[in-house]
Amino acid sequence: MDKTIFKLIGFNLKQLLHVQFEGLFSNKNNKTKNSKKVISRILMICLLIYAFLVIGGSWGVLCNSIFKYLSLNDKADIQIDGQSVRFDEYIVLIISFFFIMIFLISFLFTFLSISSYLSLSGTEEYFLTLPIKSTTFFASKVIYLTLVNTIYSMLLSIITLSVYGFHFKVSFDYYIIYLIISVCLNLFAVMISIPISLLLIRLFKFLKNKDTMAYLSIFIILPLVIGYNIFQQNIMQNISDPSMLNNFAVSIASITYSLSKSILSPIIFFIVFLARLASGSFGLFRYLYLIFSILLVTFIFYIIVVLFSRMYVSILTMTNRSRKTSFNLKRNSNYKQKPIYLTIFKKENLSIFREPSFFLNGPFVILLLPLIIGLSIFVQLNTSKGLDNVLSSLKQMPEIYYIYISVLASFILSSFASISSTSISREGKSFSIIKSLPIDPLQYFKGKISHALFFSFICILVINIPLYFIFPKIELLLFSALVSLLFSFIFHLISISIDLLNPKLSWENPVQAVKQNMNAVYSILIGLLFSVLFFFQMKIFLADIPTKIFAKFTKMPYDSNNIFYTLMRRTLFLANGTIRTDYIFCAGLFILLVIASLELVVIILALKNYFKSRFYKIES
Amino acid sequence: MIEIIDTSKSYEKGKKAVDRLNLKIGNSMIFGFLGPNGAGKTTTIKMITGIISADEGDIIVDGYSIKKEPLNAKMNFGYVPDNSDIVWRLKGLEYLNFIADIYRVSKEKRKERIEKYSELFDLKDNLNQYITTYSRGMKQKLMLIASLLNDPKNWILDEPIVGLDPIIAHALKTEMQQRAKDGGCVFFSTHILEIAEQLCDKIAIINKGCLLFEGTIEEVKEAKNQENSLEQLFLELVDG
Numbered sequence: 001m002d003k004t005i006f007k008l009i010g011f012n013l014k015q016l017l018h019v020q021f022e023g024l025f026s027n028k029n030n031k032t033k034n035s036k037k038v039i040s041r042i043l044m045i046c047l048l049i050y051a052f053l054v055i056g057g058s059w060g061v062l063c064n065s066i067f068k069y070l071s072l073n074d075k076a077d078i079q080i081d082g083q084s085v086r087f088d089e090y091i092v093l094i095i096s097f098f099f100i101m102i103f104l105i106s107f108l109f110t111f112l113s114i115s116s117y118l119s120l121s122g123t124e125e126y127f128l129t130l131p132i133k134s135t136t137f138f139a140s141k142v143i144y145l146t147l148v149n150t151i152y153s154m155l156l157s158i159i160t161l162s163v164y165g166f167h168f169k170v171s172f173d174y175y176i177i178y179l180i181i182s183v184c185l186n187l188f189a190v191m192i193s194i195p196i197s198l199l200l201i202r203l204f205k206f207l208k209n210k211d212t213m214a215y216l217s218i219f220i221i222l223p224l225v226i227g228y229n230i231f232q233q234n235i236m237q238n239i240s241d242p243s244m245l246n247n248f249a250v251s252i253a254s255i256t257y258s259l260s261k262s263i264l265s266p267i268i269f270f271i272v273f274l275a276r277l278a279s280g281s282f283g284l285f286r287y288l289y290l291i292f293s294i295l296l297v298t299f300i301f302y303i304i305v306v307l308f309s310r311m312y313v314s315i316l317t318m319t320n321r322s323r324k325t326s327f328n329l330k331r332n333s334n335y336k337q338k339p340i341y342l343t344i345f346k347k348e349n350l351s352i353f354r355e356p357s358f359f360l361n362g363p364f365v366i367l368l369l370p371l372i373i374g375l376s377i378f379v380q381l382n383t384s385k386g387l388d389n390v391l392s393s394l395k396q397m398p399e400i401y402y403i404y405i406s407v408l409a410s411f412i413l414s415s416f417a418s419i420s421s422t423s424i425s426r427e428g429k430s431f432s433i434i435k436s437l438p439i440d441p442l443q444y445f446k447g448k449i450s451h452a453l454f455f456s457f458i459c460i461l462v463i464n465i466p467l468y469f470i471f472p473k474i475e476l477l478l479f480s481a482l483v484s485l486l487f488s489f490i491f492h493l494i495s496i497s498i499d500l501l502n503p504k505l506s507w508e509n510p511v512q513a514v515k516q517n518m519n520a521v522y523s524i525l526i527g528l529l530f531s532v533l534f535f536f537q538m539k540i541f542l543a544d545i546p547t548k549i550f551a552k553f554t555k556m557p558y559d560s561n562n563i564f565y566t567l568m569r570r571t572l573f574l575a576n577g578t579i580r581t582d583y584i585f586c587a588g589l590f591i592l593l594v595i596a597s598l599e600l601v602v603i604i605l606a607l608k609n610y611f612k613s614r615f616y617k618i619e620s
Numbered sequence: 621m622i623e624i625i626d627t628s629k630s631y632e633k634g635k636k637a638v639d640r641l642n643l644k645i646g647n648s649m650i651f652g653f654l655g656p657n658g659a660g661k662t663t664t665i666k667m668i669t670g671i672i673s674a675d676e677g678d679i680i681v682d683g684y685s686i687k688k689e690p691l692n693a694k695m696n697f698g699y700v701p702d703n704s705d706i707v708w709r710l711k712g713l714e715y716l717n718f719i720a721d722i723y724r725v726s727k728e729k730r731k732e733r734i735e736k737y738s739e740l741f742d743l744k745d746n747l748n749q750y751i752t753t754y755s756r757g758m759k760q761k762l763m764l765i766a767s768l769l770n771d772p773k774n775w776i777l778d779e780p781i782v783g784l785d786p787i788i789a790h791a792l793k794t795e796m797q798q799r800a801k802d803g804g805c806v807f808f809s810t811h812i813l814e815i816a817e818q819l820c821d822k823i824a825i826i827n828k829g830c831l832l833f834e835g836t837i838e839e840v841k842e843a844k845n846q847e848n849s850l851e852q853l854f855l856e857l858v859d860g
């Protein structure tokens with residue numbers, strides 16, 4: 001192995017960082033470019049830190065409660081599966097359990113991402129033609145895969161061990177050992193994952209297909225995420241109950257115990273070995289064992305590179321055969337004339353459903369997000385048997401909240417699905433084709449927006465149907481659907497304008513257009529801002545203004561601190577049908593609808609010229 | 621009929637990709653646009669088609685300015701780009717239908733034209749396939765068919781022959797000649813001087829964005845009066 005390895009890794013990483021940070025703005029103007037670059041980097045880093053905090057935080061709380069409980073325990077022997085286990089062995093089993101989970105995460109990430117490194121991009125095809133040894137080529141890929149896929153699991157293992165070290169008061173040098181153990185554990189997971197993945201892909205050629213893998217990954221990761229969510233909520237609820245914690249600790253130790261006796265024992269054996277090293281059981285010999293585990297992992301790395309590099313290159317050059325479908329060009333049904341905006345709508349729809357990265361980051365979110373939130377709320381309430389209580393108190397909720405929830409949820413879903421905020425960016429290099437065609441920009445945006453609205457409509461259905469079971473009032477449903485649709489329309493207009501200002505057109509991989517696009521982030525922020533604005537707007541138009549009108553008519557001097565007016569505003573805004581007559585309520589909703597439509601018209605008029613002129617200015 | 625009037629474009633400050641270009645491409649002719657790599661041919665064609673806007677000057681297609689009346693101007697030409705970057709996940713026929721919808725080609729007309737040109741350019745067996753799986757030449761053939769769907773008076777092609785096999789190249793040349801004979805205007809860029817000599821009624825040579833020569837093939841032959849006269853002229857103008 002030679003220096004080429006590091007050059008290849010460096011090349012891959014540079015490409016990754018480049019698409020993450022550099023390509024965010026295609027603005028030619030250098031002055032604005034720098035400040036924008038700084039802002040976008042800061043935003044990106046904030047997002048990363050946020051993700052780390054969310055993932056690391058919940059894991060940390062989990063570890064903390066278990067290790068804290070165990071450190072306060074009287075260190076007696078424990079019965080596991082009918083066997084008596086010494087307390088320090090028991091701790092090893094519990095650390096091993098966390099290690100197994102971390103191992104699994106690294107293993108899965110590697111498995112799921114490997115196929116995307118197996119389809120060649122232009123530059124990689126070129127690398128294959130260079131006189132680079134296949135072992136060098138493969139080794140660089142393995143190291144790169146490790147670096148990219150183990151970021152989160154490295155974090156989790158460091159958190160686990162630090163929390164353990166904190167509660168069991170280990171000496172300082174252990175924290176350095178923990179760092180090395182984390183690296184060994186994750187590297188080991190990748191080393192086990194790579195040969196298994198390669199063999200599987202070799203056997204089942206369809207796995208080489210990136211699309212198949214994208215869908216497969218969702219169906220593997222989703223149940224895991226939901227499962228972990230439920231698991232964690234269970235723990236959190238019982239965190240203060242020592243007997244529950246004890247049961248939990250014993251049960252995870254017993255899982256590890258039985259796993260170590262199963263067919264997986266060689267893998268588990270090494271994991272348990274690392275856990276034992278971390279737990280401090282080896283005393284002064286720890287450095288010896290640490291060096292041993294480093295050597296072992298390096299050895300496995302070497303063996304795998306030597307044994308599998310041939311297979312890797314042969315998989316790289318393997319192609320899938322697709323089935324040929326019969327097709328008759330002469331059939332009349334192949335030809336239909338459609339209006340321009342509809343043909344754009346259709347093109348958008350086809351490409352969003354056919355491109356897995358578009359689908360999974362777009363329409364799929366609309367179904368996924370409510371499902372995860374709904375399910376975790378359900379589980380949480382169900383276990384504490386509060387579901388009925390909550391449902392009945394929800395039914396007491398002011399009706400205005402129904403509309404608010406509906407609009408809010410459709411904003412959030414629409415912005416997270418980033419259908420409108422990436423709609424220009426998704427055109428990529430083909431935008432130049434659009435520009436050479438006689439398309440009226442307004443028709444073009446009509447197509448784009450009707451496409452985004454189509455998905456908003458689905459959002460609204462997804463939200464309002466469950467809400468309908470809480471408030472079975474059809475007129476409320478219709479009103480809220482209509483208001484949500486109108487406000488979504490405004491939201492999409494704004495979010496398309498943002499994308500239009502700085503579309504990301506120069507991408508090679510479609511994921512870049514949706515995932516690594518700052519416009520999607522801006523649009524999420526705007527969605528949040530919108531929901532706050534919407535709340536105040538409802539308050540102003542449904543409560544404040546009517547109260548002022550009332551004051552004018554009755555000639556009672558208006559004072560916002562006046563207790564009568566305060567009450568009146570609150571009544572108007574919050575009271576449900578029992579206090580306020582349906583008549584007033586419907587009038588209020590009608591006003592809301594009129595206001596929404598007026599706002600829409602104003603925004604359309606304001607943006608019309610911008611859409612037109614900006615469309616012609618974009619040069620990729 | 622395409623008129624390029626005093627048109628300039630620069631991508632970076634101080635470096636003009638196209639510099640005050642004046643050209644008039646009349647009807648009933650094939651007009652060859654020649655120049656070395658980086659001369660500004662693609663830039664000029666992109667300005668004609670409205671993909672990029674000219675910094676100065678104007679371009680008129682059949683009486684419509686691409687700046688002031690882009691829709692009318694675009695209705696009157698068909699365009700074949702030099703590299704066909706279609707990233708949309710569409711099948712060949714879906715793409716053609718999309719283009720036909722935009723040119724508002726009726727159902728009967730588009731059926732007739734798609735059948736005719738996919739037969740001519742030998743792509744009819746691949747129209748049910750995703751464009752992303754097409755070879756370079758197949759993509760180019762698809763773009764050729766798409767550019768002819770509205771039966772344009774003006775046909776603008778950026779290096780159309782590169783990447784086509786001899787049979788298709790022949791079919792393309794015949795189609796170009798046929799269109800010019802029927803009163804159309806065919807404007808194409810190329811590096812291959814033999815093709816320019818064989819096909820063109822008129823040629824223009826540019827280098828570094830500036831027009832070096834414009835004239836008929838007869839004028840070239842008279843001026844040099846020897847074999848390979850176009851090659852001689854080209855080398856003299858660009859190298860010397």
Ligand SMILES: Nc1ncnc2c1ncn2[C@@H]1O[C@H](COP(=O)(O)OP(=O)(O)OP(=O)(O)O)[C@@H](O)[C@H]1O
Nearest residue numbers: 620631632637655656657658659660661662663664
């Ligand atoms: N997007 C761009 N950004 C910056 N400079 C560009 C861009 N596109 C072209 N140029 C520059 O403009 C000049 C003309 O390029 P153009 O593509 O028009 O040449 P061409 O005559 O088509 O060349 P070829 O025969 O190689 O196709 C070149 O100097 C090129 O570097």
Ligand SMILES: [Mg+2]
Nearest residue numbers: 661662663702
């Ligand atoms: Mg060119």
